[in-house]
Structures are given as structure tokens and as C-alpha cells.
Amino acid sequence: MTETASLFATAQSLNAQVYVLGDPAQVKDLPGALLFKSGRAICLLDGEAEVEAVAPHLIRIDAANYQRAGEWLNQHAARAPCATVLISPTSLEVLASHLRSFVDVMLPDRTIMALAFWDPNILAALNGARGDDTLHVRGPVFVPAQTHAFLAPILQWWYWDRNGRLQQLNGGQDSVPEPAPSIKTPLLLDQHQVDALVEASVPDNILHFIRLNMPGLLLRVPEPEQYPFVRSQIVRARLYNIEGTGDLVNYCCLALAYGESFDKQPDVAILLEQVKARVLTFENLMNEFPRDIPEVGNPLPIHPVTE
Structure with missing residues (x-):
């Protein structure tokens, strides 16, 4: 069993759904390459067609397409920072709405910046990944309350590191906390967090x-x-x-x-x-x-x- 197939099996054991957060700016075939016949996707950014063409999409992977999706991910996501895998019991619409609320963050001077958590390296720096020694900034950049709020509806979140190895974010869980932690969005980042994110790039x-x-x-x-x-x-x-x-x-x-x-x-x-x-x-x-x-x-x- 491949690592990706193991992730999909984990989702089934948790009665959860598999999602892929794909970035067509890295691989232009996304999200179409993972939609198949029954797939659905929601764009996380608002804008015209030219924006949507390069914007991140949350893609639901049906069980019938696990093998095909796994083969595509093993071939592409391990080579380019184009996709991460989420396991969650929530619906596509609810999860997309949750992630959308974290796209914008507020800087110390009260300006708004897009937080590119669809980039695996930014995602890992934000939340921390204990096993990833390829990270320039190990993180977590988020404080615990921000991490808990960001990951609240997500049981597990996986990404491929720079060496093509699957890594799990810190904070994996077997069930969604009830009630989910609440925090005001857009998140307010302090200067130390901003500096860490700049350094990560x-x-x-x-x-x-x-x-x-x-x-x-x-x-x-x-x-x-x-x-x-x-x-x-x-x-x-x-x-x-x-x-x-x-x-x-x-x-x-x-x-x-x-x-x-x-x-x-x-x-x-x-x-x-x-x-x-x-x-x-x-x-x-x-x-x-x-x-x-x-x-x-x-x-x-x-x-x-x-x-």
C-alpha cells in the first residue's frame, strides 16, 4: 500500500472525507486533473476567470476515485508544491468556507495580506511539522489558539516536503473538537509572526x-x-x-x-x-x-x- 493509499484508508476508518487543496499556479492541470466524473471543487479566492485559473481550489475526492487520485498525487505533488491532503468529516462547502475565512490576515499596521497556506512550505511553517527537516522556518508561527482555530474541522493535514516525503502537520486528531474553538478573523499577526513568514520564503x-x-x-x-x-x-x-x-x-x-x-x-x-x-x-x-x-x-x- 502506498503512503497516499494509507491516508485514504485512514479517512475511511475515521468516517471522514478526503480533500485536496490544489494550486493551479504550480500545476495548471488542477483542479481538473482530480475532479474526474463525480468530483467537485470550490475556489478559495474571489475574482474573475483569470484569477480563478491560478487560485487554490478545495477538491473533494470520492472513494471511487481514491486510486486515480493517489496515482496523480504521487506523481505530481511529490515533485512540485501543488497539493496537500486534508481529512475532515465536514462537507465541501463548510470546509471551503472555513478555509476562506483564513485567506486574509491582518498585519500589525492593520493592512491586509493574503496568507498562502496552500503553499506546503508556508502551511508547515504556520502550524509546525515535527518530522520535516527541510523547512527553513520550522514553526509553528501560529500561536496555539490560532492553530486550534485554523485546524478545528480538520482531523489530519498532510503535505509532501521538499524531498518528496509525506509529512503531517502538528495537531492531528481523531475527532473534531466540540464546540470548535472560536477566534476572530482575519487573524491578527504580530511582527514576530510576519518576520517568520517572510523568512520562510x-x-x-x-x-x-x-x-x-x-x-x-x-x-x-x-x-x-x-x-x-x-x-x-x-x-x-x-x-x-x-x-x-x-x-x-x-x-x-x-x-x-x-x-x-x-x-x-x-x-x-x-x-x-x-x-x-x-x-x-x-x-x-x-x-x-x-x-x-x-x-x-x-x-x-x-x-x-x-x-
């Missing part, structure tokens, strides 16, 4: 800019290792007080070009210590970077990224 943002500006450098690292490589280099860059998207992108590009321990090269180490002491900007370091350090692999020109 930093490695992906850095990777995105490297792919846009210096895609050839990433060819030096196998794709499954690119995220952990960038994540580790962000940690090293911050030891030298290097912050800001542009500087972090450039630091990671140097690590890709000259090796992950390029900062230990004597001439580079001197410059980085000056950056750490804030007597030299990282932009100036890029201009003064020693030209006699051998690159890893075939040399490629580095075009510094500016914010």
Missing part, C-alpha cells in the same frame, strides 16, 4: 533571482541540492552581516562559482571581515573580489544583482 526568493540572472551557475549543483545549498549559504552570509536580497543573491552566486567555502580564501576572508565590521559594503567587495581564485567548473561571468 527567503531561500526560494534567492533561488528565483539566481535562476533569472545566473541560471548557468545552478547547473553546477544537482537540482535536489540547490535549495539546501542556497539555504546554507544564506546562513554563512549572515555571519558577515550580509542582508538584503541583492547581496544574498550575489553571495550565493560567488559560492556557486568558487565553491561553498570560498569565504575561507585568505584574500576573500579579509574583505568579508571588513563587510562584517561594516567598513566595506558587499557591493564594494564584489568590485574588489580577487580575480586569481579558481572557479569550480567552467568559468562563467558573474553579473551582480542589485535590489
Whole structure:
């Protein structure tokens, strides 16, 4: 029995329904790929057809389609952050309404922001997942009352991590609490929570800019290792007080070009210590970077990224 089939069997043992929260912005075949003949889906965002085409959908998976749905999920959701699996005894309409109420959150300055919990990595950071060592921010970002309210009608919530392994959110339960915890929505996030959510996306943002500006450098690292490589280099860059998207992108590009321990090269180490002491900007370091350090692999020109 596959892991997905085991999840579906668990739902049946709990007399619950299986749902998939699918993101067509990641895999455009959603939600249609999981609707089959008897399936139904509800979009979580309001808007015109062009918005709905890339908006998350809650999809009900009927027992008759468990095998087909499981095969699709095993093939796609384990490779791209496009879908998570929910087990709940509530109806499609009730669950979709509940999730919709958490789409918008309020920031400390009272502005409204969309909370992209359909992204497995944001979802896991919000609620915590004890077994997932691929998370940049382990969480939970939510305080207990927020977690209880968010997960109230959900018995189990599963997602695939960056290594394609199924992970369960903290807070799985065998029955829905009665009465369900009540909390005012939109949720009000404090600055610490906002900072944690921003941080959760930093490695992906850095990777995105490297792919846009210096895609050839990433060819030096196998794709499954690119995220952990960038994540580790962000940690090293911050030891030298290097912050800001542009500087972090450039630091990671140097690590890709000259090796992950390029900062230990004597001439580079001197410059980085000056950056750490804030007597030299990282932009100036890029201009003064020693030209006699051998690159890893075939040399490629580095075009510094500016914010």
C-alpha cells in the first residue's frame, strides 16, 4: 500500500472525507486533473476567470476515485508544491468556507495580506511539522489558539516536503473538537509572526533571482541540492552581516562559482571581515573580489544583482 493509499484508508476508518487543496499556479492541470466524473471543487479566492485559473481550489475526492487520485498525487505533488491532503468529516462547502475565512490576515499596521497556506512550505511553517527537516522556518508561527482555530474541522493535514516525503502537520486528531474553538478573523499577526513568514520564503526568493540572472551557475549543483545549498549559504552570509536580497543573491552566486567555502580564501576572508565590521559594503567587495581564485567548473561571468 502506498503512503497516499494509507491516508485514504485512514479517512475511511475515521468516517471522514478526503480533500485536496490544489494550486493551479504550480500545476495548471488542477483542479481538473482530480475532479474526474463525480468530483467537485470550490475556489478559495474571489475574482474573475483569470484569477480563478491560478487560485487554490478545495477538491473533494470520492472513494471511487481514491486510486486515480493517489496515482496523480504521487506523481505530481511529490515533485512540485501543488497539493496537500486534508481529512475532515465536514462537507465541501463548510470546509471551503472555513478555509476562506483564513485567506486574509491582518498585519500589525492593520493592512491586509493574503496568507498562502496552500503553499506546503508556508502551511508547515504556520502550524509546525515535527518530522520535516527541510523547512527553513520550522514553526509553528501560529500561536496555539490560532492553530486550534485554523485546524478545528480538520482531523489530519498532510503535505509532501521538499524531498518528496509525506509529512503531517502538528495537531492531528481523531475527532473534531466540540464546540470548535472560536477566534476572530482575519487573524491578527504580530511582527514576530510576519518576520517568520517572510523568512520562510527567503531561500526560494534567492533561488528565483539566481535562476533569472545566473541560471548557468545552478547547473553546477544537482537540482535536489540547490535549495539546501542556497539555504546554507544564506546562513554563512549572515555571519558577515550580509542582508538584503541583492547581496544574498550575489553571495550565493560567488559560492556557486568558487565553491561553498570560498569565504575561507585568505584574500576573500579579509574583505568579508571588513563587510562584517561594516567598513566595506558587499557591493564594494564584489568590485574588489580577487580575480586569481579558481572557479569550480567552467568559468562563467558573474553579473551582480542589485535590489
